[in-house]
Amino acid sequence: MGNPITIIKNGILNENPTFKQVIGMCPTLAVTSSAINGIGMGLSTAAVLICSNLFISILRKVIPDTVRIPCFIVVIATFVTIIQFLLQAYLPDLNASLGLYIPLIVVNCLILARAESFASKNSPIDSIFDGIGMGLGFTIALGVIGLVREFIGAGTLFGATVLPEAFPRTLLFVMAPGAFFTLGCLMALLNYFSNKKKA
Amino acid sequence: MNKFIVSGTPHVRSKDSIQGIMRDVLIALTPAALMGIYVFGLNALVIMVISIASAIFFEFLYQKLMKKPVTITDLSAAVTGLLLAMNMPSGAPYWMPIVGSAFAIIIAKQLFGGLGQNFINPALAARAFLLASYPTAMTTWPAASHAVVDTASSASQAVDAVTVATPLALLKAGSITTVTSSDMINAFVGTVGGCIGETSAIALIIGGIYLIVRHVISWRIPVIYIATVFVLTAAIGRNGVRVPHYEILVGGLMLGAFFMATDYASSPVTPKGQIIMALGCGLLTTLIRIFGGYPEGVSYSILIMNLCVPLIDRFTEPKIFGAPEVKKA
Numbered sequence: 028m029g030n031p032i033t034i035i036k037n038g039i040l041n042e043n044p045t046f047k048q049v050i051g052m053c054p055t056l057a058v059t060s061s062a063i064n065g066i067g068m069g070l071s072t073a074a075v076l077i078c079s080n081l082f083i084s085i086l087r088k089v090i091p092d093t094v095r096i097p098c099f100i101v102v103i104a105t106f107v108t109i110i111q112f113l114l115q116a117y118l119p120d121l122n123a124s125l126g127l128y129i130p131l132i133v134v135n136c137l138i139l140a141r142a143e144s145f146a147s148k149n150s151p152i153d154s155i156f157d158g159i160g161m162g163l164g165f166t167i168a169l170g171v172i173g174l175v176r177e178f179i180g181a182g183t184l185f186g187a188t189v190l191p192e193a194f195p196r197t198l199l200f201v202m203a204p205g206a207f208f209t210l211g212c213l214m215a216l217l218n219y220f221s222n223k224k225k226a
Numbered sequence: 227m228n229k230f231i232v233s234g235t236p237h238v239r240s241k242d243s244i245q246g247i248m249r250d251v252l253i254a255l256t257p258a259a260l261m262g263i264y265v266f267g268l269n270a271l272v273i274m275v276i277s278i279a280s281a282i283f284f285e286f287l288y289q290k291l292m293k294k295p296v297t298i299t300d301l302s303a304a305v306t307g308l309l310l311a312m313n314m315p316s317g318a319p320y321w322m323p324i325v326g327s328a329f330a331i332i333i334a335k336q337l338f339g340g341l342g343q344n345f346i347n348p349a350l351a352a353r354a355f356l357l358a359s360y361p362t363a364m365t366t367w368p369a370a371s372h373a374v375v376d377t378a379s380s381a382s383q384a385v386d387a388v389t390v391a392t393p394l395a396l397l398k399a400g401s402i403t404t405v406t407s408s409d410m411i412n413a414f415v416g417t418v419g420g421c422i423g424e425t426s427a428i429a430l431i432i433g434g435i436y437l438i439v440r441h442v443i444s445w446r447i448p449v450i451y452i453a454t455v456f457v458l459t460a461a462i463g464r465n466g467v468r469v470p471h472y473e474i475l476v477g478g479l480m481l482g483a484f485f486m487a488t489d490y491a492s493s494p495v496t497p498k499g500q501i502i503m504a505l506g507c508g509l510l511t512t513l514i515r516i517f518g519g520y521p522e523g524v525s526y527s528i529l530i531m532n533l534c535v536p537l538i539d540r541f542t543e544p545k546i547f548g549a550p551e552v553k554k555a
Binding site: 196202204 | 319333360363
């Protein structure tokens with residue numbers, strides 16, 4: 028490690044949290060019914076991830092190994108609380124539509140996994156870049172899933188109607204099953220291209 | 227004496243082929259399909275043709291794109307297409323069978339490995355997909371024509387009504403309090419509102435008996451399924467009305483019991499398992515019809531039981547004769 032660009036690229040492409048590691052599935056499936064929701068969730072998670080990575084990395088020498096998970100949770104929960112207050116104050120609409128899933132960032136396995144496998148073993152600077160890479164990878168994935176679901180299910184992009192009124196909306200895509208279909212198809216598509224690249 | 231033929235087992239082969247079985251299913255569906263056209267007019271035929279053609283096309287397209295052997299001649303895609311069309315109202319817009327066929331063939335069937343690997347019935351999965359995605363179009367029922375016996379309601383429909391409520395919706399709303407013999411005849415022949423292929427009980431029973439006689443399906447799933455619904459609706463009743471003899475004739479029960487729940491890939495292998503599956507379908511159908519939000523529960527109950535089939539198969543696996551008992555850990 029060391030090269031910031033490699034670390035960021037790793038988070039967005041090679042080890043994309045959603046499409047490659049398949050972690051953090053709860054918010055991925057639950058809040059991606061529109062592009063705005065997906066990106067909002069992704070950015071909130073990214074903000075928490077960057078801050079928690081930084082602080083856990085700084086504290087990595089003083090956190091006792093046996094109680095590291097509770098320590099990580101305390102750090103993460105602090106930042107989640109801050110993010111939630113900020114959303115409530117400045118983006119109340121987004122906060123209302125994301126609802127319960129904002130406090131649930133605390134137990135998002137993506138954040139805990141990066142704390143455990145990266146921040147607790149690497150320098151603070153590297154950990155920030157890892158947080159940026161993973162956070163962006165998560166945001167892009169959620170944004171794309173939200174975009175596809177919103178377009179097919181509601182005929183809109185970022186809230187603006189793009190499909191003509193007469194064109195049928197496939198409602199299933201804004202419902203829960205649509206999240207699974209979209210995620211599966213995007214994952215297959217991505218694997219198809221990355222396998223092709225390797226061959 | 228030099229005519230020894232050396233070959234590996236099996237030496238005796240059944241003449242059954244996928245194509246033969248699927249042809250039998252198509253033949254068995256024909257009476258109900260013809261009744262659908264007779265009752266709902268040419269639009270029903272158009273929906274069926276589009277649905278079958280697009281099902282075959284998507285199977286061909288997927289197998290070509292994935293560089294797999296093209297198996298459209300085994301007629302399984304045609305069966306899926308026809309079953310899907312029979313599960314749609316005749317007034318559906320023409321793009322709907324195309325979308326439904328694409329979902330049935332590509333997502334429910336081919337992505338899981340193609341024929342024999344699908345864990346749920348593709349036609350029913352597509353119906354559930356369409357019902358969830360386009361609820362209005364999927365529940366607008368054009369009125370049936372050619373009522374055998376004019377009842378008060380069918381006479382008024384003939385004059386001005388274009389769309390009607392299905393008998394199950396009427397039962398659900400509590401607006402049916404007694405079932406007259408003419409109601410029974412209309413439901414039996416199929417001149418009531420509903421999906422293209424589900425209304426004519428007599429045509430579906432004829433097709434089902436043909437399949438049982440030809441040993442394509444076993445009697446267990448359809449007979450036990452229908453019997454379970456009969457017994458449970460007789461026992462529970464709704465709004466104080468107990469008309470089990472009418473309940474088993476209306477809705478998709480006959481179509482589902484004979485043609486959907488018996489799909490090879492998504493129903494249990496063992497006789498005991500088939501009985502469990504049929505009981506489960508019957509129970510769920512009755513519960514959804516009487517207590518659920520939808521008037522009809524056949525498709526969902528079969529889909530749910532499809533998901534239980536691997537479990538059922540595991541629990542009903544026959545004991546191998548002479549094998550030592552496996553100790554539970």
